[in-house]
Amino acid sequence: MNSSDTDLALAAADGDAAAFSVLLSRCYDGLFRLAFRLTGSQHEAEDLTQDICASLPAKLAAFRGDAQFTTWLYRIAVNAAHDRRRRTTSLMKAAAGWGEWEQNRQAANAENAAQVNWLMTAMTGLPEDLRDTLALVLDDMTHRQAAAVLGVSEGTISWRISEAKKHLRCLRSTEDQT
Amino acid sequence: MNNDLEDLKQAMRAATPDPDPSSKAAHLALAQKNFVSFQGSRNDRRPISNRPKRGIWMGAFAMLNSLTSRAALTATTAVVAAGFVVVNWLEVAPPKSDLGGLPVPEGIAPAEAGFSNRIAPSQLEQGAESAEIDDTAVTERLRSSVGSKAEGRVSGFFGAAPADAPHASIAAPPTLSQRVAEPAVLPHDVDREVFANEDPGGLQVTSETPVSTFSMDVDTASYAIVRNSLMNGHLPNPDAVRVEEMINYFPYDYPAPDGAAFQPTVSVGPTPWNPDTRLVHIGIQGALPDIEDRAPLNLVFLIDTSGSMNEPNKLPLLKQSFRLMLGQLRPSDQVSIVTYAGSAGQILAPTNALDRAAILAALDQLDAGGSTAGHAGLRQAYATAAAMAKEGEVSRVILATDGDFNVGISDPDALKKYVADKRDSGTYLSVLGFGRGNLNDATMQALAQNGNGQAAYIDTLAEAQKVLVDQLTGALFPIANDVKIQVEFNPSQIAEYRLIGYETRVLRREDFNNDAVDAGDIGAGHSVTALYEVTPVGSPAQLTTSLRYGAVASGDGGEEWGFLALRYKPPGTATSQLIETPITADLAPLPDAGFATAIAGFGQLLRGSTYVTEWSFEDAIALAVETKGDDPFGYRAEAVQLMRLAASLTED
Numbered sequence: 001m002n003s004s005d006t007d008l009a010l011a012a013a014d015g016d017a018a019a020f021s022v023l024l025s026r027c028y029d030g031l032f033r034l035a036f037r038l039t040g041s042q043h044e045a046e047d048l049t050q051d052i053c054a055s056l057p058a059k060l061a062a063f064r065g066d067a068q069f070t071t072w073l074y075r076i077a078v079n080a081a082h083d084r085r086r087r088t089t090s091l092m093k094a095a096a097g098w099g100e101w102e103q104n105r106q107a108a109n110a111e112n113a114a115q116v117n118w119l120m121t122a123m124t125g126l127p128e129d130l131r132d133t134l135a136l137v138l139d140d141m142t143h144r145q146a147a148a149v150l151g152v153s154e155g156t157i158s159w160r161i162s163e164a165k166k167h168l169r170c171l172r173s174t175e176d177q178t
Numbered sequence: 179m180n181n182d183l184e185d186l187k188q189a190m191r192a193a194t195p196d197p198d199p200s201s202k203a204a205h206l207a208l209a210q211k212n213f214v215s216f217q218g219s220r221n222d223r224r225p226i227s228n229r230p231k232r233g234i235w236m237g238a239f240a241m242l243n244s245l246t247s248r249a250a251l252t253a254t255t256a257v258v259a260a261g262f263v264v265v266n267w268l269e270v271a272p273p274k275s276d277l278g279g280l281p282v283p284e285g286i287a288p289a290e291a292g293f294s295n296r297i298a299p300s301q302l303e304q305g306a307e308s309a310e311i312d313d314t315a316v317t318e319r320l321r322s323s324v325g326s327k328a329e330g331r332v333s334g335f336f337g338a339a340p341a342d343a344p345h346a347s348i349a350a351p352p353t354l355s356q357r358v359a360e361p362a363v364l365p366h367d368v369d370r371e372v373f374a375n376e377d378p379g380g381l382q383v384t385s386e387t388p389v390s391t392f393s394m395d396v397d398t399a400s401y402a403i404v405r406n407s408l409m410n411g412h413l414p415n416p417d418a419v420r421v422e423e424m425i426n427y428f429p430y431d432y433p434a435p436d437g438a439a440f441q442p443t444v445s446v447g448p449t450p451w452n453p454d455t456r457l458v459h460i461g462i463q464g465a466l467p468d469i470e471d472r473a474p475l476n477l478v479f480l481i482d483t484s485g486s487m488n489e490p491n492k493l494p495l496l497k498q499s500f501r502l503m504l505g506q507l508r509p510s511d512q513v514s515i516v517t518y519a520g521s522a523g524q525i526l527a528p529t530n531a532l533d534r535a536a537i538l539a540a541l542d543q544l545d546a547g548g549s550t551a552g553h554a555g556l557r558q559a560y561a562t563a564a565a566m567a568k569e570g571e572v573s574r575v576i577l578a579t580d581g582d583f584n585v586g587i588s589d590p591d592a593l594k595k596y597v598a599d600k601r602d603s604g605t606y607l608s609v610l611g612f613g614r615g616n617l618n619d620a621t622m623q624a625l626a627q628n629g630n631g632q633a634a635y636i637d638t639l640a641e642a643q644k645v646l647v648d649q650l651t652g653a654l655f656p657i658a659n660d661v662k663i664q665v666e667f668n669p670s671q672i673a674e675y676r677l678i679g680y681e682t683r684v685l686r687r688e689d690f691n692n693d694a695v696d697a698g699d700i701g702a703g704h705s706v707t708a709l710y711e712v713t714p715v716g717s718p719a720q721l722t723t724s725l726r727y728g729a730v731a732s733g734d735g736g737e738e739w740g741f742l743a744l745r746y747k748p749p750g751t752a753t754s755q756l757i758e759t760p761i762t763a764d765l766a767p768l769p770d771a772g773f774a775t776a777i778a779g780f781g782q783l784l785r786g787s788t789y790v791t792e793w794s795f796e797d798a799i800a801l802a803v804e805t806k807g808d809d810p811f812g813y814r815a816e817a818v819q820l821m822r823l824a825a826s827l828t829e830d
Contacts, residue, residue, distance in 0.1 A: 028206060
C-alpha cells in the first residue's frame with residue numbers, strides 16, 4: 001500500500017525531497033490535464049504546469065493537510081490559470097470592444113469547426129468561473145470536490161454547471177443557425 | 179448522445195493530450211530543483227520538527243502572494259533558481275542519470291524518468307533513509323517516522339479530529355479563495371435567449387415571382403414575449419417579434435364555417451400606413467365541433483424541473499396554470515406527469531382526470547432543483563402517451579420548460595425528426611414556455627411546428643387562462659392538419675406585393691401540392707389571419723421601376739387581383755383537400771380587419787420594418803381603439819396598453 005498524497009505532501013512540506021518527487025510525479029499527469037482544460041492549448045498548458053511546478057516547493061510550505069493534496073494543488077492551478085489569463089487580457093484590452101471581437105472570432109471559428117474546434121470555442125466562450133468549474137468537473141471530479149477546489153459551495157457548482165450547459169446549448173443553436 | 183455536457187466531456191477527453199514526456203521531465207526536474215534549493219538543498223527532511231510555522235518564511239510568502247502571481251512567480255523562481263545554480267555547482271555533482279538503479283515511480287514511463295538526473299542518485303542512495311525514490315520505500319519510511327511527528331497533525335490528516343485546529347485554519351493561504359472570487363474577465367450577462375426569425379418579408383415583384391406560398395400557423399408565443407418585454411420596460415428584441423403570431427393572438431369575428439372544417443374569407447381594404455397600397459386580408463375561421471362530443475384526451479405533462487425553473491414566474495406559475503386547466507378536463511380524460519432534470523421520471527402514472535386530488539398532489543410535489551438530466555424525459559413522455567392511447571382518443575405531450583431542452587436528444591435536427599416521427603404515429607406535442615432569460619424560442623417553435631402543436635409563452639396567470647382554459651379545445655383538438663396557402667397574383671393588376679409576417683413559415687412553391695411537406699395546423703375554433711400589402715399597377719407607391727425590356731404581362735387574368743388556393747388535410751388523413759377562391763378589388767372588408775391591421779402595423783413598427791415609415795405607435799393606438807369592437811376577454815384593451823408602453827419607450 002502506498003502512502004496517501006497528503007502524507008507525502010506533509011513530508012515534503014517538512015523538507016523530504018524524495019517524498020516531494022514521488023508526490024509530484026504522481027500528480028503531474030492530472031495537473032497537466034487540468035491545465036489543458038483550463039487553458040485549452042497544449043502550449044499554454046505546458047507553460048502553466050511549469051509555472052506551478054516551479055513555485056510549488058515554496059507554496060508547499062503552507063500546506064497543512066487540512067484539505068486533500070489534489071484539492072489544494074488544483075486550487076493553485078486554477079489561480080495560476082487566472083493570473084495567466086489576466087495577463088493575456090490586459091494585453092488585449094488595448095483593442096476596444098474585446099468581447100465583440102471575441103464573439104466574432106468564435107462565430108468565425110464555429111463555421112469551420114471540427115469537434116475539437118467546437119470544444120475550444122465552447123470553452124473559451126464561457127465566463128471564467130464557469131470555465132474553471134467545467135474544467136474541474138469534466139475531469140471526473142465530483143461537485144463537492146470542485147467546490148472545495150474553488151472555495152465555493154456545492155450548490156454554486158451545480159448552478160454553474162447548469163449555467164454552463166445553457167451557454168453550450170446557446171452556442172450550439174447559434175452554430176446550427178449559421 | 180446524452181446531453182451537451184456529456185458530449186463536451188467526451189470531446190474533452192479525446193482532445194486532452196498526454197503530457198509531453200520531455201516537458202514533463204523538465205518540469206519535474208525544475209520542481210525538484212526548486213524544492214531542493216528551497217529546502218536549503220537537503221535531500222531528506224530536516225532533522226528538527228519545530229520549523230517556523232508563521233515566521234519569516236510565511237511572512238515572506240504572504241507578501242509574495244499579495245503581489246500579482248506573475249511577480250510572485252518570477253521573484254520566487256528567480257531567487258530559488260539563482261540559489262540553485264550555486265548550490266548545484268557546489269554541492270551536487272551533476273552526474274549522468276543512472277536509471278538502472280532507480281525504481282521508477284508509478285505513473286512514469288521509464289523514458290520519462292530523466293527528471294531524477296538533477297538529484298544526483300548517488301547522493302540519494304547514500305541518504306540515511308531515502309535510498310530510493312520509490313512509492314513503497316517512501317511510504318515505509320514515512321510510516322516509521324510518523325510516530326515521532328507532532329501527534330496533533332498526524333491525527334488530523336488520518337481523519338480523526340484535528341488536535342491543533344488553529345493550524346488547520348491557516349493552512350490555505352487566504353489570498354487563494356479571494357482570488358477565486360474576483361470578477362470574471364468575460365461579460366457574464368450573455369443573452370442566452372434564442373429567437374427564431376428571418377429577415378422581414380421582402381417586397382416581391384409580381385412579374386418576377388407571382389406566387390407566394392406559406393404555412394398557416396396558430397402559435398402565439400411571440401405576442402406574449404413582446405408583452406413581457408414591454409411590461410418590463412424595454413422594447414422587445416426585433417427578432418422576437420413575429421408579426422403573424424401577434425395578429426393570431428387575438429380571436430376575430432370571422433364568418434363561421436357552414437358544415438366544412440373551416441371557412442376562408444378574403445377581403446381587400448386600405449393600408450393605414452400607405453394610402454397608395456391595399457391590404458389583402460385572408461381570414462380563416464375553424465369550426466368549433468360540439469365540445470360535448472369531443473374525444474377523450476390523453477395528456478402527458480413533460481415538465482422541466484431543472485434548477486433554473488425555481489423562479490416565481492416559472493414552476494409555481496406552471497403549477498397554477500395546470501391547476502386551471504384541470505377544471506377543463508372530463509372524467510374520461512387521463513393525465514400523466516413526467517419530469518426531467520433533477521427528480522427524474524414519471525411522477526404521476528396515468529390518472530383519471532376525475533381524481534383531482536392525486537393530480538394536484540403530484541403537481542405540488544414538483545420541486546425545481548438539480549442539474550442532472552433525466553435523459554429519457556421526452557422518450558418516456560412519448561412512451562407513456564403511447565401506453566395511454568386507445569382507439570378514438572387524442573394523445574398529446576405538453577412540454578413545459580424555460581428553455582432547458584435537455585430532454586435526452588441534444589442534436590436539434592434529431593430532436594425535430596424524433597418529434598415528427600411521433601407526430602406521424604399519432605401523438606402530438608405542444609410547448610409551453612415559461613420565464614425569461616433562458617428562453618429558447620427557436621427550439622420551442624421548431625418543436626411545436628414539427629409536433630403539430632402550439633407553442634405558447636406563458637408569462638402571467640391570465641395568459642395561462644387564455645391558453646389552457648379559454649382556448650384549450652383549440653389547442654388540443656386539431657380540425658385541419660398541414661394547412662398551406664398559396665396566392666398567385668395577377669401581374670396585370672398587381673405590380674408588387676408583400677406578405678406581412680410568416681417569415682419563418684415560407685414554403686417553396688412546389689411544396690404546396692406535396693402532401694409530404696408538413697405545415698401548420700388549425701385547432702377547433704381557431705381563427706387565423708394572413709395579410710398581404712399589395713401595390714396595384716400604376717400606383718405611385720410602386721417601389722420598383724418596371725423593366726424596360728421585361729416580358730409583357732399576359733394579362734389574361736382580367737380584373738382579378740389574384741387567386742387564393744388553400745390546402746388542408748382533415749385529421750387522420752394523408753391526402754389534402756383544396757379550396758380555391760379568387761381575390762378581386764371589390765371584396766368587402768372583413769368586420770374585424772381594422773384591429774388585425776392595427777396589430778400588424780404595431781408588430782412591424784417593433785420589428786423596425788422599412789415599409790412602415792409614415793406611421794407611428796400613436797396611429798396604431800388610434801386605429802386599435804377605434805376598431806376594438808367587442809372585447810369580452812380584454813385582450814385587445816391589453817394590446818392598446820402595450821402600444822402605449824412601446825410609444826413611451828421609443829420617445830427617449
